[in-house]
Amino acid sequence: xxxxxxxxxxxxxxxxxxxxxxxxxxxxxxxxxxxxxxxxxxxxxxxxxxxxxxxxxxxxxxxxxxxxxxxxxxxxxxxxxxxxxxxxxxxxxxxxxxxxxxxxxxxxxxxxxxxxxxxxxxxxxxxxxxxxxxxxxxxxxxxxxxxxxxxxxxxxxxxxxxxxxxxxxxxxxxxxxxxxxxxxxxxxxxxxxxxxxxxxxxxxxxxxxxxxxxxxxxxxxxxxxxxxxxxxxxxxxxxxxxxxx
Numbered sequence: 001x002x003x004x005x006x007x008x009x010x011x012x013x014x015x016x017x018x019x020x021x022x023x024x025x026x027x028x029x030x031x032x033x034x035x036x037x038x039x040x041x042x043x044x045x046x047x048x049x050x051x052x053x054x055x056x057x058x059x060x061x062x063x064x065x066x067x068x069x070x071x072x073x074x075x076x077x078x079x080x081x082x083x084x085x086x087x088x089x090x091x092x093x094x095x096x097x098x099x100x101x102x103x104x105x106x107x108x109x110x111x112x113x114x115x116x117x118x119x120x121x122x123x124x125x126x127x128x129x130x131x132x133x134x135x136x137x138x139x140x141x142x143x144x145x146x147x148x149x150x151x152x153x154x155x156x157x158x159x160x161x162x163x164x165x166x167x168x169x170x171x172x173x174x175x176x177x178x179x180x181x182x183x184x185x186x187x188x189x190x191x192x193x194x195x196x197x198x199x200x201x202x203x204x205x206x207x208x209x210x211x212x213x214x215x216x217x218x219x220x221x222x223x224x225x226x227x228x229x230x231x232x233x234x235x236x237x238x239x240x241x242x243x244x245x
Contacts, residue, residue: 029094029099029225030221030222031045031046031222031223032046032089032092032099032223032225035083035089036089036090036092043083046223047079047083049150049154049223050078050079050082050103051075052146052150053103053143053146053147053150054074054075054078054079054103054107055071055075056142056143056146057104057107057139057142057143057146058070058071058074058075058107058111059071060139060142061111061139067118070114070118073114074107074110074111074114077110077114078106078107078110081106081109081110082103082106088102088106092225094225094226094227097225098224098225098226098234099223099224099225100143100144100147100224100225102225104140104143104144107143108136108139141241144241145241145242147238147241148237148238148239148241148242149242151216151219151220151223151224151238152216152238152242154219154223155212155215155216155218155219156212156215158215158218158219159173159174159177159211159212159215160174162211162215170211172204172208173204173207173208173211174208176190176201176204176205176208177205177208177209177212179193180205187201187202187205213235216235216238217231217232217235220234220235220238224238
């Protein structure tokens with residue numbers, strides 16, 4: 001079961017203002033609502049989720065090494081835009097669409113402001129400068145694919161965490177996903193490696209897929225801003241985003 005580790009240190013010094021812990025409701029959007037209400041633990045989890053996504057988006061937008069500082073500045077500014085006392089996070093609501101699109105919009109606005117500032121600075125130095133228009137459609141794809149990968153990673157982490165507490169059966173499910181999806185082995189090859197019946201391995205793999213899908217639905221409900229009726233559609237959308245192009 002593949003899962004990418006992100007070793008960058010996310011901006012712990014972003015202005016995550018705490019307005020007092022409030023209980024989370026047992027509905028979708030719980031993480032977003034709790035973070036918007038100022039629950040420190042929810043803000044930390046959401047920041048950890050968003051950091052690699054934002055960084056990937058800005059890196060794709062500004063590939064010139066001269067703009068490395070702009071990337072870090074944009075990530076920090078996006079966190080402030082979302083989490084500051086008067087920030088955007090409380091305005092995120094289900095009727096406005098997926099939370100993914102909401103955060104993408106915040107990141108795009110931050111990027112446009114930085115690009116406008118950069119162009120003004122260049123004009124002062126060298127006169128008239130014509131800025132190259134960003135390919136917003138492609139950059140939206142970069143953001144959404146990064147979001148989808150992060151959601152899949154969190155689902156894999158959740159399944160691994162469950163396996164450490166629930167014992168051998170779930171550990172074997174994790175192991176077969178690692179071999180089938182992570183290493184690309186066929187079930188017959190896994191059966192041969194484990195010296196087990198091929199049909200038994202197929203059944204184990206089906207159970208493993210179902211358990212991963214349960215973990216994925218849980219994560220999607222927490223992070224993606226959709227309700228129970230839409231969760232299956234969002235899972236399909238995320239899987240489509242990750243299909244090889």
